[in-house]
Amino acid sequence: MAYLIRRSLQLHGCESHLATARYLSPVNRLSPASSRPFRLLSPKTRHYSSTRSADVQNGDFSALKVQQGRLMDTLHQTCAFGTGKRWGTEPTETGMSRLALSDSDKQARDWFVETTKALGCKVTVDAMGNTFAVRPGRREGPATFAGSHLDTQPSGGRYDGILGIQAGIEMLNVLKDHQVETEFPVGVVNWTNEEGARFPMSMSASGVWAEDIPLEQAHNLQEVGGGSATMKSELERIGYLGSVPASYQSMPMAAHFELHIEQGPILETEQQKVGVVKGVQAYKWFTIDIHGRDAHTGTTPLKSRADAMLLAARLITHSHRLATIHGALASTGILTLSPGSTNTIPGHVSFTLDIRAPADATVEATEADLKRDFAALAAGDDVDGLLAHSTPGKPLSVDFRTDFVSPATIFHPDCIAAVRASAEAVTGSASLVRDMTSGAGHDSVYASRRCPTSMIFVPSKNGVSHNPEEYTGPEDCAIGAEVLLQSVLRYDRLRAAQ
Amino acid sequence: MAYLIRRSLQLHGCESHLATARYLSPVNRLSPASSRPFRLLSPKTRHYSSTRSADVQNGDFSALKVQQGRLMDTLHQTCAFGTGKRWGTEPTETGMSRLALSDSDKQARDWFVETTKALGCKVTVDAMGNTFAVRPGRREGPATFAGSHLDTQPSGGRYDGILGIQAGIEMLNVLKDHQVETEFPVGVVNWTNEEGARFPMSMSASGVWAEDIPLEQAHNLQEVGGGSATMKSELERIGYLGSVPASYQSMPMAAHFELHIEQGPILETEQQKVGVVKGVQAYKWFTIDIHGRDAHTGTTPLKSRADAMLLAARLITHSHRLATIHGALASTGILTLSPGSTNTIPGHVSFTLDIRAPADATVEATEADLKRDFAALAAGDDVDGLLAHSTPGKPLSVDFRTDFVSPATIFHPDCIAAVRASAEAVTGSASLVRDMTSGAGHDSVYASRRCPTSMIFVPSKNGVSHNPEEYTGPEDCAIGAEVLLQSVLRYDRLRAAQ
Numbered sequence: 001m002a003y004l005i006r007r008s009l010q011l012h013g014c015e016s017h018l019a020t021a022r023y024l025s026p027v028n029r030l031s032p033a034s035s036r037p038f039r040l041l042s043p044k045t046r047h048y049s050s051t052r053s054a055d056v057q058n059g060d061f062s063a064l065k066v067q068q069g070r071l072m073d074t075l076h077q078t079c080a081f082g083t084g085k086r087w088g089t090e091p092t093e094t095g096m097s098r099l100a101l102s103d104s105d106k107q108a109r110d111w112f113v114e115t116t117k118a119l120g121c122k123v124t125v126d127a128m129g130n131t132f133a134v135r136p137g138r139r140e141g142p143a144t145f146a147g148s149h150l151d152t153q154p155s156g157g158r159y160d161g162i163l164g165i166q167a168g169i170e171m172l173n174v175l176k177d178h179q180v181e182t183e184f185p186v187g188v189v190n191w192t193n194e195e196g197a198r199f200p201m202s203m204s205a206s207g208v209w210a211e212d213i214p215l216e217q218a219h220n221l222q223e224v225g226g227g228s229a230t231m232k233s234e235l236e237r238i239g240y241l242g243s244v245p246a247s248y249q250s251m252p253m254a255a256h257f258e259l260h261i262e263q264g265p266i267l268e269t270e271q272q273k274v275g276v277v278k279g280v281q282a283y284k285w286f287t288i289d290i291h292g293r294d295a296h297t298g299t300t301p302l303k304s305r306a307d308a309m310l311l312a313a314r315l316i317t318h319s320h321r322l323a324t325i326h327g328a329l330a331s332t333g334i335l336t337l338s339p340g341s342t343n344t345i346p347g348h349v350s351f352t353l354d355i356r357a358p359a360d361a362t363v364e365a366t367e368a369d370l371k372r373d374f375a376a377l378a379a380g381d382d383v384d385g386l387l388a389h390s391t392p393g394k395p396l397s398v399d400f401r402t403d404f405v406s407p408a409t410i411f412h413p414d415c416i417a418a419v420r421a422s423a424e425a426v427t428g429s430a431s432l433v434r435d436m437t438s439g440a441g442h443d444s445v446y447a448s449r450r451c452p453t454s455m456i457f458v459p460s461k462n463g464v465s466h467n468p469e470e471y472t473g474p475e476d477c478a479i480g481a482e483v484l485l486q487s488v489l490r491y492d493r494l495r496a497a498q
Numbered sequence: 499m500a501y502l503i504r505r506s507l508q509l510h511g512c513e514s515h516l517a518t519a520r521y522l523s524p525v526n527r528l529s530p531a532s533s534r535p536f537r538l539l540s541p542k543t544r545h546y547s548s549t550r551s552a553d554v555q556n557g558d559f560s561a562l563k564v565q566q567g568r569l570m571d572t573l574h575q576t577c578a579f580g581t582g583k584r585w586g587t588e589p590t591e592t593g594m595s596r597l598a599l600s601d602s603d604k605q606a607r608d609w610f611v612e613t614t615k616a617l618g619c620k621v622t623v624d625a626m627g628n629t630f631a632v633r634p635g636r637r638e639g640p641a642t643f644a645g646s647h648l649d650t651q652p653s654g655g656r657y658d659g660i661l662g663i664q665a666g667i668e669m670l671n672v673l674k675d676h677q678v679e680t681e682f683p684v685g686v687v688n689w690t691n692e693e694g695a696r697f698p699m700s701m702s703a704s705g706v707w708a709e710d711i712p713l714e715q716a717h718n719l720q721e722v723g724g725g726s727a728t729m730k731s732e733l734e735r736i737g738y739l740g741s742v743p744a745s746y747q748s749m750p751m752a753a754h755f756e757l758h759i760e761q762g763p764i765l766e767t768e769q770q771k772v773g774v775v776k777g778v779q780a781y782k783w784f785t786i787d788i789h790g791r792d793a794h795t796g797t798t799p800l801k802s803r804a805d806a807m808l809l810a811a812r813l814i815t816h817s818h819r820l821a822t823i824h825g826a827l828a829s830t831g832i833l834t835l836s837p838g839s840t841n842t843i844p845g846h847v848s849f850t851l852d853i854r855a856p857a858d859a860t861v862e863a864t865e866a867d868l869k870r871d872f873a874a875l876a877a878g879d880d881v882d883g884l885l886a887h888s889t890p891g892k893p894l895s896v897d898f899r900t901d902f903v904s905p906a907t908i909f910h911p912d913c914i915a916a917v918r919a920s921a922e923a924v925t926g927s928a929s930l931v932r933d934m935t936s937g938a939g940h941d942s943v944y945a946s947r948r949c950p951t952s953m954i955f956v957p958s959k960n961g962v963s964h965n966p967e968e969y970t971g972p973e974d975c976a977i978g979a980e981v982l983l984q985s986v987l988r989y990d991r992l993r994a995a996q
Contacts, residue, residue, distance in 0.1 A: 155842070331807075332811075334840055346830075466841070467791065467842075
């Protein structure tokens with residue numbers, strides 16, 4: 001890409017102890033077979049040589065090139081674990097269906113552990129299956145992490161979560177390529193069940209790590225779809241119920257950076273390359289239960305009905321209206337009804353409602369209006385002409401249950417600054433970089449409660465995500481990975497300078 | 499009940515060969531153990547004695563009393579086969595869940611065969627599992643049938659279908675109690691899969707009998723819910739794949755009378771006791787498939803969405819409006835969506851639509867408007883203010899598939915007359931009887947295509963049906979059973995007179 005200023009790596013004999021990122025000379029190159037390369041380097045044997053030392057001090061990490069081919073090949077190869085729906089003819093044109101703690105998730109996890117160990121990391125698995133791969137630095141201390149997740153939606157794509165982990169692996173590869181020694185440890189973390197698709201609480205394992213979700217509650221989450229498996233039973237089954245407590249106190253992080261696809265259309269529409277994510281919008285998840293009365297479709301006059309499906313249809317229609325009015329988002333992703341027969345009016349319908357907005361107050365105001373209007377519509381009162389041309393029926397009951405609350409999140413200025421500097425350096429242009437608020441929840445939300453955090457967004461084709469056709473071009477993936485690498489190194493340098 | 503003029507049975511020595519229904523004197527009483535009582539009576543040994551002969555000629559069958567206690571006890575005892583959801587504390591206060599050709603349906607069928615054989619019937623099972631129990635008459639010829647079904651909805655009650663069969667059994671009991679010999683055979687038929695709840699085509703087996711549904715199509719119907727069983731495989735499994743062709747040509751019926759609960763509120767509201775059913779309203783079943791695009795709920799602006807669930811909600815809301823405008827009924831009993839995750843906008847929704855009206859033309863006009871307006875709403879065009887206060891999104895596609903068509907049915911005047919005369923005789927008051935059009939489909943629809951047919955309705959408490967709490971009081975059940983008995987005998991008498 002034109003805006004990527006790629007320079008060949010030139011190593012010269014010039015040492016700087018102030019530089020956190022250090023390029024090791026070929027004479028100190030480690031055997032690829034060694035699993036603990038940096039531990040083998042005593043201070044006496046260290047030999048730093050690079051003409052880049054001054055550049056590094058100024059934040060120029062441009063010699064540390066992400067290998068786009070390696071990144072993408074590895075990403076697609078590991079998508080063999082849980083391949084989903086085919087949408088095109090090319091080998092990589094399938095989606096993903098890698099539900100948390102499934103057999104395919106286990107395969108991906110095993111690959112992650114093996115690969116990071118081979119790249120010199122020590123791997124720790126905690127009681128939620130969160131897997132921390134740490135590459136030693138010059139000094140002891142908590143690692144600066146790149147993190148994301150390897151689980152996917154049941155009908156997901158190849159980039160959501162996966163790209164962030166693969167970019168972390170590529171970071172380890174580049175550090176190894178160039179024999180970089182960081183000041184403090186750096187690492188990659190794979191968080192469990194970020195999607196919340198199989199066990200219905202998204203980011204449940206980073207939430208436990210942050211001590212915002214009790215371990216027992218997360219362990220007891222039952223899989224959706226009627227199965228009896230829980231998170232704990234599945235962690236045990238696939239061998240990822242670690243002995244280390246799932247807590248920021250047992251596994252502290254110095255910082256957390258997450259590369260992620262935007263999952264929305266803004267970067268593509270604005271023809272920009274990198275989003276500097278300053279925070280995450282607020283959202284709440286609700287379950288709405290409607291109780292009416294089962295009745296025969298042919299013999300029950302419209303006026304005698306308590307039709308739960310008709311009321312659900314009106315409420316969903318209305319939730320979109322209220323979202324529009326408030327500048328929020330409203331979505332129903334799950335709806336079940338009973339008894340479920342063509343000629344029986346459903347007496348019970350249950351559906352989910354996901355309400356989001358940049359500010360907590362907007363979500364609260366939307367929720368208040370939803371509760372008021374849902375009750376009115378259930379009682380048979382019209383709201384905004386929704387009951388026009390309709391036959392009044394019998395009243396129904398509506399229960400409104402809050403399943404999950406994620407307040408608006410503000411990321412850390414140091415991390416945001418590291419991402420912005422890296423994004424401008426990698427793209428070579430501030431105009432290709434924009435500040436953004438994430439529309440989706442991410443493990444970075446929980447990470448940010450216990451350590452400085454920020455995120456990096458790269459464009460999603462057509463803004464599509466949670467869909468097999470989710471796509472981010474290989475050059476955009478490589479840009480994102482390089483911004484991630486630089487952000488971690490800039491933060492490491494910042495720590496060293498303090 | 500006050501309006502039921504119950505007279506004690508008095509038998510006197512008076513013979514009438516014109517009377518089709520004959521009361522056998524005690525001296526000819528048959529052993530209860532005999533399975534073929536009437537065949538044992540040669541003309542020489544017949545001795546008719548009844549003071550009722552003149553009454554019988556005039557249509558007064560009031561001596562033939564239904565035993566309410568026996569009828570209800572038997573009904574509730576057989577509800578042990580497939581007991582459903584409990585709704586009250588009394589032993590009989592549960593619903594039914596006896597899906598067609600399930601293990602519990604087999605139990606009910608076995609009971610039916612055993613019982614009717616013990617009451618002197620010859621039992622024939624056809625290739626659809628339809629089970630015909632025929633009690634011989636004085637003459638050879640097709641039987642006049644009482645018929646209905648023993649299968650239920652998954653969350654059904656104790657009366658829909660079941661009452662009609664139990665009243666048929668009670669008819670056989672009363673005929674035996676009074677040693678009545680009919681002119682022609684009479685019988686009881688249990689039709690298979692009337693509900694269409696397990697195998698998604700209602701009245702599929704009477705439809706095959708009428709040669710309106712091909713045998714192979716019905717045999718290949720696959721059970722709903724993802725199982726692999728077909729009607730044929732289940733008929734084989736439970737031993738009800740009969741060797742007699744399922745056809746009115748192999749098993750002709752002289753007439754078909756069906757006692758059924760109203761399943762609606764009209765009789766109760768009007769404080770009437772019996773509905774004389776002159777026909778069945780028209781209906782069509784459709785499946786609507788919506789294809790939009792899966793997308794992330796948090797990152798996809800409203801304007802960028804192709805939200806299949808939102809469109810489904812609007813279409814269901816609108817179907818009710820159009821039904822109101824046309825004086826029709828519209829109902830959605832099944833809705834499925836994919837992928838089914840709280841934070842993924844569904845890209846696909848499929849739902850059923852059941853449209854009914856007394857006249858075929860009304861159903862057709864409603865269907866035409868639905869197709870026009872569904873296409874407009876899918877394209878993003880407003881219809882009747884439904885899109886007010888909404889954010890325009892991306893267009894979606896809508897497929898509109900017709901699954902089933904049941905044109906309006908007109909029953910036979912002779913059968914209607916027999917039911918009306920019987921209803922007035924049993925209730926003692928024309929004001930307690932009303933003409934009705936059935937809102938629901940019944941096996942009588944197909945029966946009526948191949949033989950004279952009518953139906954008898956009795957009140958449904960609160961108009962509730964297809965619900966565990968479906969209820970018809972024991973006295974109303976007994977009135978219905980007595981009207982059924984008299985209707986069959988009146989029709990037999992009519993045949994004899996021709």
